Amino acid sequence: MKKYNYIPAILLLPILCAPGVQAADSEVTGFVMPSAKSVHVTGNKAKFGEYGDPDSSISGGVEVKSEGDTGYMNFSADEIGQDTQNYKAEAGQYGKFKLDAFYNEIQHNNTFDAKTFYSGAGTNQLTSPLSNVRASGAGTTPPPNPATWNLFDYEVSRNQYGAGIRLDMLKPFFANLSVSQEDRKGIRPIGTGNSNLAAELPEPVDFKTDILQTEVGYGKDPYFVSLGYTHSNFKNAYDALYFNNIYAVAGANTNEFVTLPPDNSYDKFDLKGRVKMPLKSTLALGYSKAKAESDANLFSSYNYSGTANAVTLSDSVFNGRVDTTNYSAVLTSNPLDFLDGKFFYKNYATKNKSDEITSTIGATTITNALFDYTKKTYGVEAGLKLPGHITLTPSYSNVETVLPDNVTTDDNIFGINAKWKGNDFLAGNIGYERMNRNDHVDSENTGGAAIYDTYTRAFDVAAQRRNIYKLGLDVFPTDMLNLGFTLKHKNIDYNETAIGLTGQRGNTYGASATFTPNDTVSVNAYVDYEINKLEQLHRYGATTVANASPVDTNAADAIYNVTTTEKDKSLDWGVGVDVKAIPKILALRAQFDHTRSNGLADFTYANNSTANNAIQSGWDNNSIDYANWDDYKKDSLLLKGIYSVSSNLDLTGGYAYEKYSYNDGQYDNYANVYYTSATTPGYLSGANANPDYTANVVFLTAKYKF
Template identity: 25%
Template sequence: MKKRICVLAMLSLCWGVTDATAAGPDLDGYVEFGGRLFDVDGDEAKFNEYRDIDNGVYGNVDILSYWEGGYYIDFLAENIAYDDQAYWLNGGRFGSLKYLLYYDEIIHNITEDALTPYDGIGSDTLVGTGETEPALWNSFDYKKEREKYGGDVEYAFENGYFVQFGASNMESSGVMPYGGTSSAEFPAPIDWEENQFNITGGYRAKKLTASLTGQFINFDNEDDSLTRDDTIGSLPPDNDVAKVLGKMVWRPEYYGSVVALNAGYSKTESDEQLGIVVPGETRNFDGEITKWHVNGSWKFEPIEDLDLKLLARYDDRDNDSTVLTTLDGNENENYSSEIFKTGIEADYKLSRNNRIDGGYHYLNKDYEGRSDSDGADDNLFFIQARNYSLEDVELRAKYSFLTRSGDYTVEPGETDEGYRSYDVADQDRNQVELEGGYYGVEDLGLDLEFTWFNADYDDTEVGLVELDHYDLYFSGTWAIQSNVNTGFYVGFERDYSEDLGDAAETTYYTYAAGLNIEAYFMAEKLRLYAGWDWAESDGKSEFDSADIIDTDEVEDFTQHILSLKGTYFIDEAWSVTLGYVYEEWDYSDDQWNNYVIVVPGSRGDTFLSGAYDDQDYEGHTGYLSVKYKF
């Protein structure tokens, strides 16, 4: 009902705008309706993972109405009546009033025709049927549907002050895979609602801009826990978030200065029922985390051609949540932190066509309640050069170096050392960025980009040891003739990681390429387009231990997309488009290959329901549409 009311309200407002043409507003925009046919061989859920392509009619609308005096209304509708439909209505008066109403749907299809030996799918209580033959299990779809609607309005007074109000509601429903308190895979309900309200007041002028914002967010999960055979598993808890944020930008008249300050405070509270294996026993957890920060920067020009920037930031996180005691009697310590950052940056114009900039940042992290570390110190240096002196050539090069020193609560090699997280491990990190462009031939543009990143985690005997990444991309555009344009790109990426004390090395190689061509014929009444995109990834893991088998296929995939489209412009207003899209997705991973449904009890308490199984697909989509522009 809410969906219908929201959509009909915006449509009626749009019709009101259209009917008002007799009163004299100017109209701009288009109306497009068409038909579509598709066929998928394979996993239709993966094909439609974040969209809704179906056989039938579809439509898109964009209507802009504007009047003398600066008043305007713009209505936009996409994928009307489908599960990924969206509607926006914004308007106001330029310079004083802005408002927005919207309704947006997002769908996430995960797996179709999953199986489970439980009744009560979609509820907070699953009851086992005792059936051990998967062919007789209940069939269902893993998917999430989200509906979000809301709006905001802003009014700016003539004296520079402004106020803004906004509110939104987001509802999520569906079924998601869940592991619960064991390694079993079973359907958990999604029945969430999130409400958000914010108010802002501020001032805008040439030399000073300042604002103060208050925001409140409420998240409510209708199902706080999931019960399965007397076992209780926790689901996302209800929580409330309150925030206050202040911002200021001041431009005084000395040294070309720009001073920026902002500060914020937030408090998050949650109430969760924790599940444990013992039947009939539960515990309540009250979460309370407060955060606040303040940061500022001063950018100025002390001498000609030199820009300096000083910056600083302080973050504080306090955790006053319930202190829990585990079943073996151990008591946890809540995690809190303080982070301080400061730095200086400089940008100097060497000559008319050459600039160099660089800087230094220092970051100190102080932790309380972490089992692996009391904090860490970062020192970051970077330098960048830009050159435009070569005719028709643009060059940019940047190098940065970070060194991190961690303050560990355990020493390398000790039993607890395996719990150390890589975000506080000692490390040296190097990064290089190179970019070049050539535009020396008329109607031709070429760009080359290269990035290299390496992080060595010193003295880590258990955990992450090294990360290494580089990528290279080459792209260009070429207007072959006045009526023929082309574009292309090719790319390569390599990602390498080493962990578990030199026992595992994982490498990903990713390749990508694309080509498109667009041509106009018949005095530009006919537009033809063809585009092809290809991406492929090859991953593997190698182990030193003879007890672990190397994996030759780690998240391997190949994707092909071919798009063909022809548009005939009947006149300045009417056009007809005929198109076809071919899509292919092949996925292979040694952890998922030869996936089979596992019966409860056959592997201890582990069983599988089919989530994310067999993602391969080959899809064909054809469409015909008519567009009217006005």
């Protein structure tokens, strides 16, 4: 694939446009805002600063605006020197053109001080001198001691830069062009279970993505038309992560690998238009054609537990290509004052033109399955303005999805929404949506024997009956008080799924209030509570048509049902107070937020005994449940004061506190070395483990405005 380097273009853009930026009159305003923060974190610093810079620092921001009658030139910078710094410059003339350039850093911290017995974290070659590692046994090497492992950080940094130009000087014609590049570097966790070694490994991230976007068009009532082009180019510095299998006996054939995302490119042409017609109608049409391509050198051999395996390939290079075509149309009309109508149609189709590769390994021959699909949507929506400030919006849409292997789903979605603008102190809306999804599954066979197809469904292609109810109410009892209430209920039955996900239920409740008794004080509060429940049924041990049915005639035998009910309860609430202690001089703010989740995974074996290997020895249907299932709790407190020393200088100081705790059964008693059998340990590096933290932050900012 052809590679592009956009940097010269980024640098040239401002030069090319410089002469046009000249403006006759301008006024320069802006600010300089140095800031300092002292951060003290107990616990997991990476989680505290997941998307930020968790260290004490001196930083700041700058803004310079030069705006005149005809043109402008602005520059701003935030969090200078931090892992999250960003800079932006823009200049232009009103109604003629605009050019801009930016630099932006996004940090994603996952886990600091993760550990691995391998050396080479951050590269794509992990090595260890160990071999023939077993938990026990004469002549074997004992598992490595985590206390001696090498430390590294799971973190990824995105550095983005780009520039753009917008031309409006030839109105009604317009044109835009932008280019950008993102460099992403760091380490993220990846697993390997492709051999008998189970280990969590540090995957090196060294990605570069270039994007070019351009659009030309014409916009003058009643017409609008535009043509766009997008090119995206992704490059990964590594094609695979290599590591030696420490279970294998020392010698040849111990080097194994996990493949990493291949280089790819994407090109898209996008044409859209709109025309306004009589009867206050508009017709909008869209068409796009896109192509995604990749290429990868395939491996003609691989090692497994010290044994080399040759792969005979029909082609040593995989050329991936997926074409996408999209048609869209929307007709809207407002022929009568009380009636709005909307008709829409969309046809989105992917066509996988990638290579079909035949691989032969020993006596096994495999050909990759090419996935593509088509999704057609059409529907109608009406807006009826009724007496009494009521707007009624009935709607209908149909979505047909066609997947490989003759799997299709057909959704019929009916909805109605009523909105009442009410009076001075009350407004509300109520809505209902019903979806009937019918499926056609000739041979879903997602892992079980074909006999299971009668009973099983992958949930995303399963027939379902979905009901959603919504209610919202806004109350304004006085000018000082605003109250809001929301309620949502969701109920899904997978009516043709006997084994798999059988149901989903959800309730969401919300309330908010703003109380402003005078110009000095404002109080706000909110609470949101959400419960979600998922119901699954699994059947263990069935092998024949006769025993595949989940109607269990002998619950105590070795073929039995297990139900799983997962519950997620989420609660968020907060309260804040703003006080203008001394008008235009001193403003105070206090805000407290609390968020928590309480999860449960409730397993129930129909065969509630340890016989026939149903439940492990020493456990029963009550003790096997996960009472802590992605549970967490976070309290955040912010106290802030803004003191205006003069019309030019503001001082902001404050204190922030945050405490986060996480509790999950699959991380309880977390161990870097865990045992899947008496002799076989698995290895974890600490990713996502122990994210609890308590943080105290004191900050001070001075903002000088000019």
